[in-house]
Amino acid sequence: MAPTLRRITAIVPLHLEVLAGRNGLDRPVRWVAVSELEDPTPFLEGGELVLTTGMRLSAGDAVPYVSRLVARGVSGLGFGVGLSHDAVPPAFAEAAESAGLPLVEVPRDTPFIAIGKAVSDLLAGEQYEEISRAFAAQGRLTRAALQREGPVAVVDRLSREIGGWALLLDPAGAVRHAADATGRHTGDKHAGPGDRRGAAGDWARETARSLEPEIARLRSAPSLASLALSTPDEHVVVQPLGRRGFFAVGSPRPFSPIAHTVVNAAGSLLTLALEQGREQRSAAAHVRSAVLRLLLAGEARAAAETLAALGMRLPGEPVTVLACDTADPEALTEALAGAAPGPRAGFAAMGTFTAPWEGLLVVLAPDLHADEVVALAARHGRVGVSAPGVEIARSESRVEDRMESPDPELDRAFTRAPDRAPDRALATALDRALDQARRALVSASPVARFSELAGRGLLSLLDPAAAASFAAAILAPLRDYGSRADLVESLRAYLASNGHWDAAAQRLGVHRHTLRYRMKRVSELLGRDLDDPAVRAELWIALCL
Template sequence: MAPTLRTVVRRLPLKLGVLTGQDELDRPVRWVAVSELEDPTPFLEGGELVLTTGMRLDAGNAGPYVDRLVGKGVTGLGFGVGLGHEVIPAGLVEAATRAGLPLIEVPRDTPFVAIGKLVSDLIAAEQYDEIRRAFATQGRLTRAALRPEGPRAVVDGLARELGGWAALLDEAGAVRHAAGEGAARTADLLPELERLRRPAGGGAPASLALSTPQEHVIVQPLGARRVRGFFAVGLDRPFTPVAHTVVNAAGSLLTLAVEHGREHLAAERRVRSAVLRLLLAGQVRAARETLELLGDGLPGGPLVVLAAGGDQEAVLEAAGDEFAVAAEDRVVVVVAADRVEDTVSTLREHGPVGIGSPVGLDGLRAGLDQADRALASARRAAEPVMRFADLAGQGLLSLLDPGMTAAFSSALLAPLHEYGSRADLLESLRAYLACNGHWDAAAQRLGVHRHTLRYRMRRVADLLGRDLDDPAARAELWVALAVTE
């Protein structure tokens, strides 16, 4: 921030006097310009303290001269007396009074260069102070980032330090945390986020600055290699260079937190996968000890294994604090029996869920197998939830893989299908098995003599190479025939 005109004129060694514009002394002085031109404005940017001895000023051009300076936006006019003019011309004083332009009298023994050096020193001091404040702010934000709630603390600190609002957004643009009016202000940013996700030319994502007369907003993507979220900050005034520095520092801290969080999460998931393998291998004690190193544990009492389909990232997030592991094409979730309904109601929003029966820690392998079978059935039936207990009540065939069972049936019964047009062999076998091998009952069902049925069964046994008196062979044949139905 530049020094004000009031600060400059109060410096006693300069002995400056204010003739007009006493109410405008809080204007910033961005530089000092010495000029004897009748129109110096082509060489000005605005915000300068213009110094002149009035060599080209007279009563006729004082008014237009002041109007040009005011139109350019100069901060004030310093007039050196004792050279071209012993006193400041009355016409210049009147024009400055009328225009509200601060008019400063510079005595003969105060060189213009002394004023220039003073302003330069003040600007340098202000810049140093801004840099110092920026470093102090970065330090406070860094300490905030080290807290357990790191990213949220950074967002809160950023809004507080800059006196505006700030918001942390996920990859989709949903607000994860907001400070000030951040939650309400981010809705209009969603269309702009797409530009940051897919920068022109496929380069690295850059920040975005939006300005209106009422608000100035900066949006930055978070992530080292790809966009993993965004943060936005807004002020009711333009961002100063120091504010930009602070915003960039906050962006770096948030990116570091996001990337570190993902690496930590990935490592934790690998440990959980190892714990699941230990549990399935029956090494419960080792599994518990490993989880304790993470500050975690397994629920007590009866457990239920869930197998959840759908997007694994979404399912893992929906599982919350439950023990969940992404494995192959599903997520395995182990929950206490009394937590099943609440957990399933959350998981089913992301894909089908298979539910095993309650088991102990030593029965997790059986519980997982049940959950997997229930999930497979849910996928085939396009059902959101399937329980193994309900599945088991539907008969043995519902537990078998349809594709594998069909292939087994086709291969086993192929000799009977290939035996000319003797479909009566299949029907005879079906009746024989349905009657548990009782010849008279089976023959009566078919409407044939029992000797005819005996002949057919001998032919079936020869074609299949199976002993029909063997219970295992009968079971296989029953499954094969049931599949053909």
């Protein structure tokens, strides 16, 4: 921050005396300009302390001269005496007082260059202090980044450094973590005294929603490094974090250059912290895929032991299986691990399990919280949902019970080769649920539940693209036929009437012999026997698509 006139005039060796405009002494002085021109304003930027001996000025020039300086935004006027004027002309003092411009008398023994050096030293000192503060802040942010919860610690530290709030957002714009140093906690009424995340939840989500247009701009224009927003009450900066998401900071005060430096440093540290864990997250994803493979094989105990190495556990209650088609499985995994459907516990704490599987992200969600998990997953892509009630924990406990059986022979069998006795019921149930979720996923709906699709018939379980391609191929010979007769509609009427010639002919408004001729042509063009029930079923499916 630039030094003020008050601080400059307080420098004793300069012997400066304030003659007018004392109410403006707190204005910052960004530079010292010496000029003997009657109008120096074309050579000024504003914020200067203008020094003059007044050799070309007379009392009659006071008002226009001072007015021009004020209009240009000059911080103050220093009038040197002992050369052109023995004292500052009263007209200048009166004009300056009237205009609110500080007027300082500079004695003959104080060179203008001494004032310039003093201001330069003050500016250099201020810059050094600001740089020192910036380095110190960066050091504190770096130490925060080295903590176990690096990104979270950086966000918390940054909010305190800028005296405002900070949000860490995932690629979809959802809140990963929020911190607020302004004392604004208008959120969850159920949060405990030390539960900052719960307390800040409502305002964080509301703020994230308000930033969606800016995030969309950053997402569509990768060349944008950041976006800044300003209102009378708040100043906001939003920055992307590579492909890992975004972060936003806000302060009731405008951001100084040093504050911008601190914010940029935090952005770099957050990007680095998020990227550094990629290999570890990739390895963990492979382990979770292996765990899912074990579960599909009925190896509940082996799956639980493998997962325990990651500090995680399997759901302890019946689950619903989700098949998620998302462009960023890692972001959805992190969102499920960190988001909180209640004020106290996150999904991970409830035992929600995720694993990459054949191009999808499979989620095992406790039935009790399945709807909340589905809602969150839908923000990251399309979701297929199985029927509920797959019991994993009970299967594992059955294995444990058999392992501790009092029957010596049975006990020796499990001790000798526990992997030879998988739980077939678990394997069957989980495989069926996964198949249901994947079948539901082929629906065009963003969220499709197998139980709902089942009520719409078997056609709802087909892949729309594959089914449409099948229908077009099988009916192409009929659509390409050059006769005036519409063979496709004739076939539809024939099949809809279960092969009854009179009913089908009446529906079409033709003679039954005409319909017989058309069906013979259909059979010839398709090379299929219309009396075969399987052929009729295929043709009916094709006509219904």
